[in-house]
Amino acid sequence: xxxxxxxxxxxxxxxxxxxxxxxxxxxxxxxxxxxxxxxxxxxxxxxxxxxxxxxxxxxxxxxxxxxxxxxxxxxxxxxxxx
Numbered sequence: 001x002x003x004x005x006x007x008x009x010x011x012x013x014x015x016x017x018x019x020x021x022x023x024x025x026x027x028x029x030x031x032x033x034x035x036x037x038x039x040x041x042x043x044x045x046x047x048x049x050x051x052x053x054x055x056x057x058x059x060x061x062x063x064x065x066x067x068x069x070x071x072x073x074x075x076x077x078x079x080x081x082x
Contacts, residue, residue, distance in 0.1 A: 004079070013080060024074070030066065039059060
């Protein structure tokens with residue numbers, strides 16, 4: 001990953017920290033909202049035997065993407081605060 005370089009002609013460290021912190025906070029809120037959604041097979045069985053399996057796989061894929069974004073933000077934030 002290419003990390004931002006703090007220098008006189010670029011964005012200030014404080015501004016970058018604020019932006020990435022805000023993004024991390026928003027992502028945390030998204031994670032909490034997604035996790036609070038009741039996710040149950042009873043909401044899918046009427047669509048056929050494969051529906052729950054597919055919905056579960058899709059949900060896992062979305063959760064993995066959210067974790068990837070979280071790791072991206074965390075790596076940059078660690079760099080900015082080092």
